[in-house]
Amino acid sequence: MQQLRNERGYSQEYVIENTHLDISRYETGDSIPTLRSLLKLCKLYEITVSEFFAPLDYPPKEK
Template sequence: MKELRSIHGLSQEYLIEHTGLDIFHFENGSKNPTTVSLAVLCDFYHITLGEFFTPMNYPPKEK
């Protein structure tokens, strides 16, 4: 998650504001995201769940 956020140049605060997800806890490992949370994140980044779990060697998609 952190790598994806960094690729897009976003802060945790921005992502929290726009998704309502507990990004801080997901990134530091104190909580695991649910499948619903992952779906929200994928929707935000305009990627599929499959793309989320692939290695990060693809450019960010245009919004």
């Protein structure tokens, strides 16, 4: 989350003001965002939920 925020050039304060979410707790791992929170963040960043999770490197599924 911090990387995405930094890539957009947003401060924590900006994201907090525009989403009303305590992103500092998410960025430190002290709290896990709900789906509703993720949707708010995706709206702010103008990305889809799929795009939000795209950088995750999941192991390939076996067929």
